[in-house]
Amino acid sequence: MNGKNISCKEVMSHICESLSEEMNSPKCAAIKAHLETCEGCKSYFTSVEMTIDLYKKCTETLSDDVHKKLMAFLELTD
Amino acid sequence: MNEEQLIASAKNGDRKALSELVKKYEQTVYSFAFKVCRDREKAENMMQETFYSMIKSLHQFDGNSKLSTWLYRIVVNHCLMEARKSSRYTFVEQETDESLFDEKYIADWSTLPIKNLETNELRTILDAAIDKLQPEYRVVFALRDVEEYSTEETAKILELSVPAVKSRLHRARAFLRNEITKAFLQ
Numbered sequence: 001m002n003g004k005n006i007s008c009k010e011v012m013s014h015i016c017e018s019l020s021e022e023m024n025s026p027k028c029a030a031i032k033a034h035l036e037t038c039e040g041c042k043s044y045f046t047s048v049e050m051t052i053d054l055y056k057k058c059t060e061t062l063s064d065d066v067h068k069k070l071m072a073f074l075e076l077t078d
Numbered sequence: 079m080n081e082e083q084l085i086a087s088a089k090n091g092d093r094k095a096l097s098e099l100v101k102k103y104e105q106t107v108y109s110f111a112f113k114v115c116r117d118r119e120k121a122e123n124m125m126q127e128t129f130y131s132m133i134k135s136l137h138q139f140d141g142n143s144k145l146s147t148w149l150y151r152i153v154v155n156h157c158l159m160e161a162r163k164s165s166r167y168t169f170v171e172q173e174t175d176e177s178l179f180d181e182k183y184i185a186d187w188s189t190l191p192i193k194n195l196e197t198n199e200l201r202t203i204l205d206a207a208i209d210k211l212q213p214e215y216r217v218v219f220a221l222r223d224v225e226e227y228s229t230e231e232t233a234k235i236l237e238l239s240v241p242a243v244k245s246r247l248h249r250a251r252a253f254l255r256n257e258i259t260k261a262f263l264q
Contacts, residue, residue: 047187051255052223060112073126076097
Protein backbone atom coordinates (compact mmCIF):
# COMPACT_ATOMS: atom_id res chain seq x y z
CA MET A 1 0.00 0.00 0.00
CA ASN A 2 1.22 3.51 -0.63
CA GLY A 3 1.19 6.47 1.70
CA LYS A 4 2.07 10.10 2.11
CA ASN A 5 4.34 10.18 5.16
CA ILE A 6 1.76 8.19 7.06
CA SER A 7 1.40 4.44 7.46
CA CYS A 8 -1.73 2.40 6.73
CA LYS A 9 -1.83 1.26 10.36
CA GLU A 10 -1.83 4.88 11.53
CA VAL A 11 -4.59 5.65 9.05
CA MET A 12 -6.71 2.72 10.19
CA SER A 13 -6.29 3.60 13.81
CA HIS A 14 -7.15 7.24 13.18
CA ILE A 15 -10.13 6.39 10.95
CA CYS A 16 -11.52 4.50 13.86
CA GLU A 17 -11.03 7.43 16.15
CA SER A 18 -12.35 10.19 13.94
CA LEU A 19 -15.00 8.62 11.72
CA SER A 20 -18.00 10.94 11.47
CA GLU A 21 -16.15 13.73 13.23
CA GLU A 22 -14.72 16.83 11.62
CA MET A 23 -11.57 15.99 9.75
CA ASN A 24 -9.83 19.37 9.68
CA SER A 25 -6.55 18.84 11.54
CA PRO A 26 -3.26 18.53 9.60
CA LYS A 27 -3.16 14.83 10.51
CA CYS A 28 -6.67 14.37 9.11
CA ALA A 29 -5.69 16.18 5.94
CA ALA A 30 -2.81 13.69 5.54
CA ILE A 31 -5.27 10.85 6.18
CA LYS A 32 -7.69 12.20 3.58
CA ALA A 33 -4.86 12.38 1.06
CA HIS A 34 -3.81 8.85 1.97
CA LEU A 35 -7.38 7.57 1.60
CA GLU A 36 -7.67 9.03 -1.88
CA THR A 37 -4.75 6.98 -3.10
CA CYS A 38 -4.79 3.84 -0.95
CA GLU A 39 -7.40 1.26 -1.97
CA GLY A 40 -6.79 -0.88 1.11
CA CYS A 41 -7.44 1.95 3.55
CA LYS A 42 -10.39 3.20 1.51
CA SER A 43 -11.89 -0.27 1.73
CA TYR A 44 -11.19 -0.37 5.48
CA PHE A 45 -12.89 3.01 5.97
CA THR A 46 -15.97 1.80 4.06
CA SER A 47 -16.12 -1.42 6.06
CA VAL A 48 -16.04 0.43 9.38
CA GLU A 49 -18.85 2.68 8.14
CA MET A 50 -20.80 -0.41 7.07
CA THR A 51 -20.25 -2.07 10.46
CA ILE A 52 -21.79 0.95 12.19
CA ASP A 53 -24.62 1.03 9.68
CA LEU A 54 -25.44 -2.66 10.17
CA TYR A 55 -25.73 -2.20 13.94
CA LYS A 56 -27.87 0.90 13.49
CA LYS A 57 -30.34 -1.03 11.34
CA CYS A 58 -30.59 -3.94 13.75
CA THR A 59 -33.06 -2.43 16.19
CA GLU A 60 -35.84 -3.83 18.30
CA THR A 61 -39.30 -2.35 18.65
CA LEU A 62 -41.16 -2.43 21.92
CA SER A 63 -44.32 -4.54 21.64
CA ASP A 64 -47.66 -3.66 23.24
CA ASP A 65 -47.27 -6.67 25.47
CA VAL A 66 -43.86 -5.55 26.78
CA HIS A 67 -45.24 -2.03 27.28
CA LYS A 68 -48.19 -3.39 29.33
CA LYS A 69 -45.83 -5.53 31.43
CA LEU A 70 -43.68 -2.47 32.13
CA MET A 71 -46.65 -0.37 33.24
CA ALA A 72 -47.91 -3.20 35.45
CA PHE A 73 -44.42 -3.66 36.96
CA LEU A 74 -44.26 0.05 37.79
CA GLU A 75 -47.90 0.09 38.94
CA LEU A 76 -48.71 2.84 36.46
CA THR A 77 -51.76 3.21 34.24
CA ASP A 78 -51.82 4.23 30.58
CA MET B 79 -47.35 19.73 29.71
CA ASN B 80 -43.76 20.00 28.51
CA GLU B 81 -41.04 17.72 29.86
CA GLU B 82 -39.95 20.12 32.59
CA GLN B 83 -43.53 20.39 33.87
CA LEU B 84 -43.97 16.61 33.67
CA ILE B 85 -40.82 16.11 35.77
CA ALA B 86 -41.95 18.69 38.34
CA SER B 87 -45.42 17.08 38.60
CA ALA B 88 -43.93 13.59 38.80
CA LYS B 89 -41.65 14.72 41.63
CA ASN B 90 -44.78 15.88 43.45
CA GLY B 91 -46.27 12.42 43.17
CA ASP B 92 -48.39 12.85 40.03
CA ARG B 93 -48.63 9.25 38.72
CA LYS B 94 -50.08 10.41 35.40
CA ALA B 95 -47.05 12.62 34.75
CA LEU B 96 -44.78 9.72 35.70
CA SER B 97 -46.66 7.50 33.29
CA GLU B 98 -46.20 10.08 30.50
CA LEU B 99 -42.44 10.23 31.15
CA VAL B 100 -42.17 6.43 31.04
CA LYS B 101 -44.13 6.29 27.78
CA LYS B 102 -41.96 9.01 26.28
CA TYR B 103 -38.71 7.13 26.90
CA GLU B 104 -39.64 3.43 27.02
CA GLN B 105 -38.78 2.79 23.36
CA THR B 106 -35.44 4.62 23.67
CA VAL B 107 -34.45 2.71 26.80
CA TYR B 108 -35.62 -0.67 25.51
CA SER B 109 -33.94 -0.24 22.15
CA PHE B 110 -30.65 0.81 23.78
CA ALA B 111 -30.76 -2.08 26.28
CA PHE B 112 -31.35 -4.47 23.38
CA LYS B 113 -28.40 -3.04 21.47
CA VAL B 114 -26.17 -3.73 24.45
CA CYS B 115 -27.68 -7.04 25.68
CA ARG B 116 -28.77 -8.48 22.28
CA ASP B 117 -31.49 -10.38 24.10
CA ARG B 118 -35.19 -9.44 24.27
CA GLU B 119 -35.83 -10.79 27.74
CA LYS B 120 -32.73 -9.13 29.21
CA ALA B 121 -33.57 -5.87 27.45
CA GLU B 122 -37.05 -5.99 28.95
CA ASN B 123 -35.62 -6.57 32.43
CA MET B 124 -33.08 -3.77 32.00
CA MET B 125 -35.86 -1.42 30.92
CA GLN B 126 -37.99 -2.32 33.95
CA GLU B 127 -35.03 -1.83 36.29
CA THR B 128 -34.15 1.48 34.65
CA PHE B 129 -37.62 2.97 35.09
CA TYR B 130 -37.88 1.54 38.60
CA SER B 131 -34.61 3.35 39.43
CA MET B 132 -35.89 6.48 37.70
CA ILE B 133 -39.04 6.55 39.82
CA LYS B 134 -37.08 5.85 43.00
CA SER B 135 -34.48 8.59 42.36
CA LEU B 136 -36.39 11.19 40.38
CA HIS B 137 -36.31 13.54 43.38
CA GLN B 138 -32.49 13.59 42.98
CA PHE B 139 -32.66 14.61 39.31
CA ASP B 140 -31.45 18.21 39.32
CA GLY B 141 -32.19 19.10 35.69
CA ASN B 142 -28.54 19.96 34.97
CA SER B 143 -28.54 17.35 32.23
CA LYS B 144 -31.34 16.19 29.96
CA LEU B 145 -33.62 13.52 31.38
CA SER B 146 -32.65 11.29 28.44
CA THR B 147 -28.93 11.61 29.36
CA TRP B 148 -29.74 10.71 32.96
CA LEU B 149 -31.77 7.69 31.79
CA TYR B 150 -28.94 6.53 29.52
CA ARG B 151 -26.63 6.65 32.54
CA ILE B 152 -29.05 4.47 34.52
CA VAL B 153 -29.65 1.94 31.75
CA VAL B 154 -25.89 1.73 31.05
CA ASN B 155 -25.23 0.91 34.71
CA HIS B 156 -27.90 -1.78 34.75
CA CYS B 157 -26.63 -3.28 31.49
CA LEU B 158 -23.03 -3.30 32.73
CA MET B 159 -24.01 -4.97 35.99
CA GLU B 160 -25.96 -7.62 34.09
CA ALA B 161 -23.22 -8.18 31.52
CA ARG B 162 -20.49 -8.53 34.16
CA LYS B 163 -22.27 -11.61 35.51
CA SER B 164 -20.92 -13.38 32.46
CA SER B 165 -17.23 -13.66 31.71
CA ARG B 166 -17.28 -15.04 28.22
CA TYR B 167 -15.92 -11.93 26.50
CA THR B 168 -12.89 -11.63 24.32
CA PHE B 169 -10.70 -9.13 26.07
CA VAL B 170 -10.32 -6.49 23.44
CA GLU B 171 -8.24 -4.52 25.94
CA GLN B 172 -5.56 -7.17 25.75
CA GLU B 173 -5.50 -7.20 21.97
CA THR B 174 -2.63 -5.17 20.63
CA ASP B 175 -3.04 -2.56 17.92
CA GLU B 176 -0.99 -4.95 15.79
CA SER B 177 -3.68 -7.62 15.96
CA LEU B 178 -6.68 -5.25 15.83
CA PHE B 179 -5.42 -3.40 12.78
CA ASP B 180 -3.82 -6.36 11.08
CA GLU B 181 -3.76 -5.99 7.32
CA LYS B 182 -5.24 -9.48 6.94
CA TYR B 183 -8.58 -7.89 7.86
CA ILE B 184 -8.46 -5.44 4.98
CA ALA B 185 -10.80 -7.61 2.94
CA ASP B 186 -12.80 -5.72 0.38
CA TRP B 187 -16.28 -5.67 1.86
CA SER B 188 -17.83 -5.02 -1.53
CA THR B 189 -17.10 -8.69 -2.27
CA LEU B 190 -18.68 -9.99 0.96
CA PRO B 191 -22.23 -11.34 0.46
CA ILE B 192 -23.74 -9.02 3.09
CA LYS B 193 -26.68 -7.92 0.94
CA ASN B 194 -27.61 -11.50 0.06
CA LEU B 195 -28.08 -12.48 3.68
CA GLU B 196 -31.49 -12.91 5.24
CA THR B 197 -32.10 -10.46 8.09
CA ASN B 198 -32.01 -13.30 10.62
CA GLU B 199 -28.66 -14.59 9.36
CA LEU B 200 -27.16 -11.13 9.48
CA ARG B 201 -28.56 -10.59 12.97
CA THR B 202 -26.94 -13.85 14.11
CA ILE B 203 -23.55 -12.66 12.84
CA LEU B 204 -23.92 -9.23 14.45
CA ASP B 205 -25.10 -10.76 17.73
CA ALA B 206 -22.18 -13.19 17.81
CA ALA B 207 -19.69 -10.39 17.17
CA ILE B 208 -21.03 -7.98 19.79
CA ASP B 209 -21.51 -10.82 22.26
CA LYS B 210 -17.73 -11.29 22.36
CA LEU B 211 -17.05 -7.63 22.99
CA GLN B 212 -16.49 -6.51 26.57
CA PRO B 213 -19.53 -4.61 27.89
CA GLU B 214 -17.45 -1.51 28.70
CA TYR B 215 -16.60 -1.25 25.00
CA ARG B 216 -20.07 -2.21 23.84
CA VAL B 217 -21.73 0.71 25.62
CA VAL B 218 -19.25 3.17 24.09
CA PHE B 219 -19.97 1.82 20.60
CA ALA B 220 -23.74 1.83 21.20
CA LEU B 221 -23.83 5.40 22.53
CA ARG B 222 -21.34 7.01 20.16
CA ASP B 223 -22.00 5.21 16.91
CA VAL B 224 -25.49 3.77 17.13
CA GLU B 225 -27.23 6.45 19.20
CA GLU B 226 -24.98 9.12 17.63
CA TYR B 227 -24.05 10.92 20.83
CA SER B 228 -20.92 13.06 20.45
CA THR B 229 -17.67 11.84 21.96
CA GLU B 230 -18.01 14.49 24.70
CA GLU B 231 -21.62 13.51 25.50
CA THR B 232 -20.69 9.83 25.56
CA ALA B 233 -17.85 10.63 27.97
CA LYS B 234 -20.28 12.52 30.21
CA ILE B 235 -22.85 9.70 30.27
CA LEU B 236 -20.22 7.07 31.01
CA GLU B 237 -18.22 9.30 33.34
CA LEU B 238 -15.08 8.63 31.31
CA SER B 239 -12.47 10.96 29.86
CA VAL B 240 -12.73 11.90 26.16
CA PRO B 241 -9.44 10.08 25.31
CA ALA B 242 -10.78 6.95 27.06
CA VAL B 243 -13.97 7.08 24.96
CA LYS B 244 -11.96 7.55 21.76
CA SER B 245 -9.65 4.70 22.60
CA ARG B 246 -12.48 2.29 23.48
CA LEU B 247 -14.43 3.37 20.42
CA HIS B 248 -11.68 2.77 17.90
CA ARG B 249 -10.90 -0.62 19.41
CA ALA B 250 -14.59 -1.60 19.53
CA ARG B 251 -15.11 -0.60 15.89
CA ALA B 252 -12.04 -2.50 14.74
CA PHE B 253 -12.95 -5.55 16.83
CA LEU B 254 -16.53 -5.73 15.51
CA ARG B 255 -15.44 -5.15 11.96
CA ASN B 256 -12.86 -7.93 12.23
CA GLU B 257 -15.34 -10.36 13.80
CA ILE B 258 -17.86 -9.72 11.00
CA THR B 259 -15.12 -10.17 8.40
CA LYS B 260 -14.07 -13.47 10.02
CA ALA B 261 -17.70 -14.71 10.02
CA PHE B 262 -17.97 -14.06 6.28
CA LEU B 263 -14.60 -15.52 5.42
CA GLN B 264 -15.16 -18.76 7.34
